[in-house]
Amino acid sequence: MAAPAPLLHDDADPSFAELLAQRPQLTMHAQDGLLLEEVPLSRIAAEVGTPAWVYSAGTLRRRFHALRGALEDARVPSEIHFAVKANPSLAVLRVLAAEGAGADIVSEGELRLALAAGIAPAHIVFSGVGKTMAELRFAISQGVGQINAESAEEIGMVSAAAAQVGRTADVALRVNPDVDARTHAKITTGKSENKFGIAIADAPALYAKAAATPGVNAVGVAVHIGSQITAGVSAYAAAYRALADLVRSLRDQGLAVERVDCGGGLGIPYRNEPAPTPAALAGAIAGTLGNLGVQLMVEPGRWICGPAGVLLAAVILQKHTAGRRFVVLDAAMNDLVRPAMYEAWHGIVPVSPREFVSSVSPCDIVGPVCETGDTFARNRGLPMLEPGSLVAFLDAGAYGASMSSTYNARPLAAEILVDGARFAVVRPRQSLDALLAGQRLPDWMAA
Ligand code: LLP
Numbered sequence: 481m482a483a484p485a486p487l488l489h490d491d492a493d494p495s496f497a498e499l500l501a502q503r504p505q506l507t508m509h510a511q512d513g514l515l516l517e518e519v520p521l522s523r524i525a526a527e528v529g530t531p532a533w534v535y536s537a538g539t540l541r542r543r544f545h546a547l548r549g550a551l552e553d554a555r556v557p558s559e560i561h562f563a564v565k566a567n568p569s570l571a572v573l574r575v576l577a578a579e580g581a582g583a584d585i586v587s588e589g590e591l592r593l594a595l596a597a598g599i600a601p602a603h604i605v606f607s608g609v610g611k612t613m614a615e616l617r618f619a620i621s622q623g624v625g626q627i628n629a630e631s632a633e634e635i636g637m638v639s640a641a642a643a644q645v646g647r648t649a650d651v652a653l654r655v656n657p658d659v660d661a662r663t664h665a666k667i668t669t670g671k672s673e674n675k676f677g678i679a680i681a682d683a684p685a686l687y688a689k690a691a692a693t694p695g696v697n698a699v700g701v702a703v704h705i706g707s708q709i710t711a712g713v714s715a716y717a718a719a720y721r722a723l724a725d726l727v728r729s730l731r732d733q734g735l736a737v738e739r740v741d742c743g744g745g746l747g748i749p750y751r752n753e754p755a756p757t758p759a760a761l762a763g764a765i766a767g768t769l770g771n772l773g774v775q776l777m778v779e780p781g782r783w784i785c786g787p788a789g790v791l792l793a794a795v796i797l798q799k800h801t802a803g804r805r806f807v808v809l810d811a812a813m814n815d816l817v818r819p820a821m822y823e824a825w826h827g828i829v830p831v832s833p834r835e836f837v838s839s840v841s842p843c844d845i846v847g848p849v850c851e852t853g854d855t856f857a858r859n860r861g862l863p864m865l866e867p868g869s870l871v872a873f874l875d876a877g878a879y880g881a882s883m884s885s886t887y888n889a890r891p892l893a894a895e896i897l898v899d900g901a902r903f904a905v906v907r908p909r910q911s912l913d914a915l916l917a918g919q920r921l922p923d924w925m926a927a
Contacts, residue, residue: 493861494752496836499827499874502749503787505539506829506874514831514872518901521792521831525870528894528905530794531811533881535567535906537575537899539788544579547758547780554762556769558776561605563744564590566781566878567789571897571906573597576784582625584744584779588615591622601625605741605779607654607704609675616641620649628654628702628741630677635690642695651690652700652741655683655726657719661706661745664822670705670719677703680722687730698735700774701726704743708782710755713764716742720768727772739775746783750875751825758783782878789877791816791893792831795869796848805843807865812847813854814887816873816880820853827874828857830865838863845871849888881907891915 500506505517512520516536524534544560551558561584562576568590573583574597582603583594594604601623609630611619619627620642629635629651642649656677659670669676678686683701691698705719720742727737742765747755761778769776793811800806818824828845830836840861847854856873865871873880884892891910896903920926 494827496829498752499829503874505536505788506790506872508833508836510833513833513870514829514836516790517898519898519903521790521872522870524896524898524903525792525794525831528896529909530792530870531809531815531893532792532909533789533876533893533895534792534903535569535572535785535789535877535895535897537788537897539877540572540575540785541579543784543788544576544581547778547784548580550758550762551765551776551778554759554766554770556762556766556776558742558765558778559603561603561741561777561779562784563779563781564594565882567785567880568593568882569895569897569906570597571895571904572785572788572877573599575897584781588618591615591619591624595622605652605777607702607779611637613637613641616649617645620647621645623647624649626650626652626699626739626741628652629690630654632678632686632689635686635693635696639693639695648695648697650697650699652702652739653678653683653687653690653698654702654704654741655680655723657703657705657722659705659715659718659722661709661715662711663706663708663745663747666822667708668706670703670715680726683726684729684733687735688733691735700737700739700741701730702741702743702777704741704779705745707745708747709745710747710749710753713756713760716745716761717764717768719743720764724768724772727769727774737772737774739777740769740772741777741779742769744779744781744783746780748783748786748875750827786875786878789875789880791873791876791880793871793873795865795867795871797867798843798865805841807843807845807862809845809847809856809871811856811873811893812849812888812890813851814849814885814890815847815893816856816876817883817885818879819856820851821883826856826876828860828862829872829874830863831870831872835863835865835869849890886910886915889915
């Protein structure tokens with residue numbers, strides 16, 4: 481999804497077997513076909529239908545612990561606030577909460593989900609460039625652990641909301657370090673022309689003002705420079721160095737700084753692009769912020785949940801025209817919008833053991849929505865498929881279901897959680913009745 485990263489070897493797409501080799505949660509079974517953990521995806525398709533999002537609880541746990549372990553090994557133990565926007569499934573949140581994750585939220589809806597998943601308010605950070613007064617009142621009255629404020633205006637709103645609910649809010653100031661995370665333009669957030677945060681140069685005065693504002697307890701600083709960061713950790717290190725300098729100068733002014741929120745954004749290899757490891761990120765944190773004696777926090781989304789999910793889809797038909805083969809799936813851009821929105825590459829792998837090993841030829845893989853942009857991949861290698869053949873989109877656990885819409889009056893797909901040999905529907909497919917309910921005609925038309 482970033483501008484095509486320099487590839488290690490040649491530019492050929494990885495084979496199905498190469499894709500699975502990097503993803504231990506997925507295996508090909510000679511009879512049962514593609515398994516997520518121990519559950520055949522064909523069984524889920526038979527029982528629940530397609531399209532369907534399927535998440536691996538074991539992968540969520542494994543990746544959460546890998547990240548936590550890397551931070552501990554680098555001697556920068558940090559609170560991990562999972563970015564709920566990446567996957568707001570209550571079941572996913574509950575799995576992560578049970579492992580000790582907090583939450584990074586950006587709306588009252590996400591806050592309610594995090595609370596429903598059992599995450600303590602003290603472990604919830606409220607991020608975002610435009611929180612409403614109603615959202616701030618609700619968050620402060622619930623006792624969220626931190627509000628990341630992004631402007632002088634917002635600090636004023638927090639103060640007013642705190643007064644209205646009779647409480648004080650812990651506030652961190654999100655700064656914009658003006659570094660280029662070298663990711664897709666639509667998800668880079670730490671450059672000065674982006675809407676996020678306040679310029680480092682303006683931060684000392686604003687922090688001092690926040691510290692003197694009634695109802696506001698200025699506790700620290702925060703940064704988030706972008707998402708799907710794969711071009712090494714040098715942009716992180718540059719941002720964190722700027723934060724460390726800021727912390728020192730705030731302290732020189734006599735201001736207390738207890739916390740630093742390092743943001744999220746760690747990228748994953750969707751195709752075969754090199755991506756930094758959690759150890760590299762932890763090293764960048766340790767080398768810049770490690771000696772400040774602050775409580776450190778991170779807010780990853782994709783790195784934890786992206787590889788934990790697949791989107792399971794069935795072939796409606798294959799059509800041949802003008803020398804091209806189009807594989808038309810029952811999943812579409814309303815389900816997984818990332819290819820249309822960011823030119824994102826997702827592995828697309830046959831579920832049947834026979835099709836998995838059949839020879840491939842190029843095709844365009846598309847959905848049924850009436851837009852040319854409803855194209856998941858062009859010139860991708862797939863075997864000849866039949867109506868009803870199943871494919872799995874890999875690494876669909878982040879920004880998949882959470883970005884779905886009902887465009888073309890298509891219901892939201894089902895969501896399923898797999899844990900070992902068990903699976904359960906954690907969000908039933910939206911019914912057409914539910915999709916169509918709720919609309920009404922104005923009384924002057926109904927007559
Ligand atoms: N913290 C803040 C303040 C954020 O805005 C985000 C993501 C995160 C943390 C988590 O970032 P992550 O670790 O997941 O990269 N829809 C896009 C990604 C949008 C990211 C928005 N902010 C995509 O599908 O690639």
